[in-house]
Amino acid sequence: MLASGSGGNSMIVEAGATTLLVDAGVPATTLDRQLAKAQIAARPTAIVVTHAHGDHCRHAAELSERWQVPVHCSSSTRRSVRLGGRRAPTVFASRSRFTVGDVEVDAMPIPHDVPQVSLRFTHAGASAVLATDLGDLPEGFTEHLAGCDVVLLESNHDAKMLWDGPYPFHLKRRVAGDRGHLSNAQTGVALRTLDRRARDVVLMHLSETNNTPELAAAAAREALGDHPARLHVASQWGITVVETGPPVQGVLFG
Numbered sequence: 001m002l003a004s005g006s007g008g009n010s011m012i013v014e015a016g017a018t019t020l021l022v023d024a025g026v027p028a029t030t031l032d033r034q035l036a037k038a039q040i041a042a043r044p045t046a047i048v049v050t051h052a053h054g055d056h057c058r059h060a061a062e063l064s065e066r067w068q069v070p071v072h073c074s075s076s077t078r079r080s081v082r083l084g085g086r087r088a089p090t091v092f093a094s095r096s097r098f099t100v101g102d103v104e105v106d107a108m109p110i111p112h113d114v115p116q117v118s119l120r121f122t123h124a125g126a127s128a129v130l131a132t133d134l135g136d137l138p139e140g141f142t143e144h145l146a147g148c149d150v151v152l153l154e155s156n157h158d159a160k161m162l163w164d165g166p167y168p169f170h171l172k173r174r175v176a177g178d179r180g181h182l183s184n185a186q187t188g189v190a191l192r193t194l195d196r197r198a199r200d201v202v203l204m205h206l207s208e209t210n211n212t213p214e215l216a217a218a219a220a221r222e223a224l225g226d227h228p229a230r231l232h233v234a235s236q237w238g239i240t241v242v243e244t245g246p247p248v249q250g251v252l253f254g
Ligand SMILES: [Zn+2]
Pocket: 005, 006, 009, 053, 055, 056, 133, 205
């Protein structure tokens, strides 16, 4: 995870000979700095964009040109925003399985105020699920997470901080709504259904105004109970590294 939050989102999925940049909400210079910090030398072989919000897709065209790599996005996202620079984006259905290089990707639609997907990445029997920018947990979400090694899940806000906080009322309603963002409590509901296979849980897309890493981690820990998964909390410009095969390297929180 190279960047996580409303200031810009990007992560790298490395598997086999494939390096995916997932979400492109960060400009090239910042990305270079974050890639160096994460000690990732390989340049991306493809870009995958989850949805049409600027903090996830603003720099997709520029980065696609820079690396001469395709942008993959859902057909609905393609209709709502210009991505991919001079080359047309490669389109996938919101509920589908497709491959990008050595990685198999399962997309599942999730509720947000623009069309949005959760993506499950699988390679050599290991898998990671990314689910961010969703207002509610859709039917079938538990199954989507089942058997997963790594779960990257939004834990956007503490409901009390949001409602007591400085946002204007319409924005509070949007964030808390069922097409907005997950609260720590909602993230907890998802974590309670997690099976024992999951080894790493990364909380992400935390609001810097309406949440704290401590509150998000405490809610997740309570929800996980005696589940042995390691808990990580991604920050806007921190680097979080998770590996699915031994040896395991992780940035533990707290
Ligand atoms: Zn976002």
